Amino acid sequence: MKRNSSAGRRRSSGLSLxxxxxxxxxxxxxxxxxxxxxxxxxxxxxxxLDIYGDGGCRVDRxxxxxxxxxxxxxEAIASAPPTVVLCGRDPKNDIVVGAGRVGFSNxxxxxxxxxxTTGELRAxxxxxxxxxxxxxxxxxxxxxxxxxxxxxxxxxxxTSLHNHEAAMVSQTKPIxxxxxxxxxxxxxxxxxxxxxxxxxxxxxxxxxxxGTCPVSPLKLxxxxxxxxxxxxxxxxxxxxxxxxxxxxxxPVTLAGTLVTHNAEVLAGIVLAQLTERGSKVLYGSSTTAxxxxxxxxxxxxxxxxxxxxxxxxIARQYRLPSYIAGA
Numbered sequence: 001m002k003r004n005s006s007a008g009r010r011r012s013s014g015l016s017l018x019x020x021x022x023x024x025x026x027x028x029x030x031x032x033x034x035x036x037x038x039x040x041x042x043x044x045x046x047x048x049l050d051i052y053g054d055g056g057c058r059v060d061r062x063x064x065x066x067x068x069x070x071x072x073x074x075e076a077i078a079s080a081p082p083t084v085v086l087c088g089r090d091p092k093n094d095i096v097v098g099a100g101r102v103g104f105s106n107x108x109x110x111x112x113x114x115x116x117t118t119g120e121l122r123a124x125x126x127x128x129x130x131x132x133x134x135x136x137x138x139x140x141x142x143x144x145x146x147x148x149x150x151x152x153x154x155x156x157x158x159t160s161l162h163n164h165e166a167a168m169v170s171q172t173k174p175i176x177x178x179x180x181x182x183x184x185x186x187x188x189x190x191x192x193x194x195x196x197x198x199x200x201x202x203x204x205x206x207x208x209x210x211g212t213c214p215v216s217p218l219k220l221x222x223x224x225x226x227x228x229x230x231x232x233x234x235x236x237x238x239x240x241x242x243x244x245x246x247x248x249x250x251p252v253t254l255a256g257t258l259v260t261h262n263a264e265v266l267a268g269i270v271l272a273q274l275t276e277r278g279s280k281v282l283y284g285s286s287t288t289a290x291x292x293x294x295x296x297x298x299x300x301x302x303x304x305x306x307x308x309x310x311x312x313x314i315a316r317q318y319r320l321p322s323y324i325a326g327a
Contacts, residue, residue: 001085001094004143007102017309019254025317028255028310032262033070040067041218041267045225048271055274066267073266076273082319084237084280086144086174087205089195093173095143097282097321103143105176106136107326109163110149124149126162133170144209146176164188164208168195175208176239176323182226185210189234203235209282211239211323214264216249220271228268232276239323240268241284245297246307248290254303258310261287269320283318285311286325299325 020028040058043049043066053059058067083098095103113124132148151162160180167175168191179185188210192202212227214220231238242261244250250260265283272279289303290296298304308324315322 001091001096004095004101004103017305018313019306019310020313022317024255025313028258028262028314029317031259032266033073035218035259035263036068036073036267037070038067039218040065041220041263042066043220043225044222045220045229047229048220048225051229051271051274055270057270068267068270072274073270076266076270077318077320079273079277080269080281080320081278082321084209084282084321086209086237087207088171088173089168089207090172093143095174097323104141104326105144105146105323106132106142106148108146108148108176109178111152113149123152125153126151126166129163129166130170133167137171137173142173144174144176145171147178160184161187161191165191168192168207177208177210179210179212179227181223182230185227185230185234185236189236199234206236206280209237209239209280209323211241211284212268213241213243213284213286214268216242216244216264217260218263218267220264220267224268225271228271229275232272232279235280237280237282238268238272239282239284240265240272241323242287243297244287245290246288246303247292248295250287252289254306254310257287257289257307258314261285261307261311262314281320283311283315283320283322284324285322287311288325 042064049059052066056072085096087094113128114121128149129151136142136145147163151159154162164177193199196202210231212224228238242264244261246252246257250257269281272281287307289298291298312322312324
């Protein structure tokens with residue numbers, strides 16, 4: 001099991017990037033609580049509305065708006081584990097993920113690759129996924145394998161399952177998956193159980209963390225809700241990862257975007273904790289600025305670096321493990 005180096009902690013040596021003071025992080029938290037309680041969040045799945053309602057939230061069935069009281073948010077943060085162990089098929093690759101520690105994964109999901117033999121730019125295939133997974137498995141600097149490319153040669157409705165299978169058979173490190181819906185989570189658990197023995201073994205040693213994204217601004221669509229709920233029930237960690245775009249789907253300012261981002265992530269964490277107290281969650285971020293020339297996400301930009309650093313600060317304040325986009 002690996003316990004990686006610490007990052008962002010105040011020490012006499014090393015480097016950290018803290019874009020906010022502690023008081024400013026607290027201001028973002030308080031503004032988030034106000035958004036969740038007064039503005040609310042739109043929820044598509046009927047079952048999720050029931051869970052929120054039973055958990056003490058105010059649910060408007062006509063508009064599908066859920067308003068979450070501050071004490072419900074605080075209780076959800078407190079009940080989420082401060083560390084999560086992500087397990088590999090080989091136990092030597094298990095990694096402890098917690099606030100303040102830093103590890104690395106590859107990026108995903110690419111839709112095209114340059115063929116290593118012909119040099120042709122083409123759509124990625126399931127074989128490409130297997131090949132890249134084996135490559136990442138051999139790189140000691142990479143701790144977690146994320147779905148690197150899309151198995152576009154497989155039926156669209158089962159693409160995520162083919163991605164997961166390719167990773168499972170080609171990788172001995174923890175895997176970050178991307179299911180399409182709750183049914184895909186259930187089927188993936190059956191695949192993991194075939195490898196690990198049974199569903200109890202999957203719960204005891206989760207070899208996958210499932211990533212899912214709210215729709216900015218402030219929407220939890222059906223598939224998102226299904227994934228969060230099913231993960232909580234089967235014991236897989238969930239990475240609730242906002243992909244807000246400053247200047248597009250969120251305010252243009254750094255703090256304003258992080259309020260929207262934080263509200264979306266916390267709404268997902270509340271859903272997980274109301275489904276199953278103590279559910280393993282990761283505070284996720286792929287939030288960045290909108291490129292005004294292309295009307296697209298600006299990845300690898302200075303703005304992305306600042307937003308990611310701010311998101312990591314917020315997660316650290318909550319004592320939650322985080323999964324943050326690099327720049």
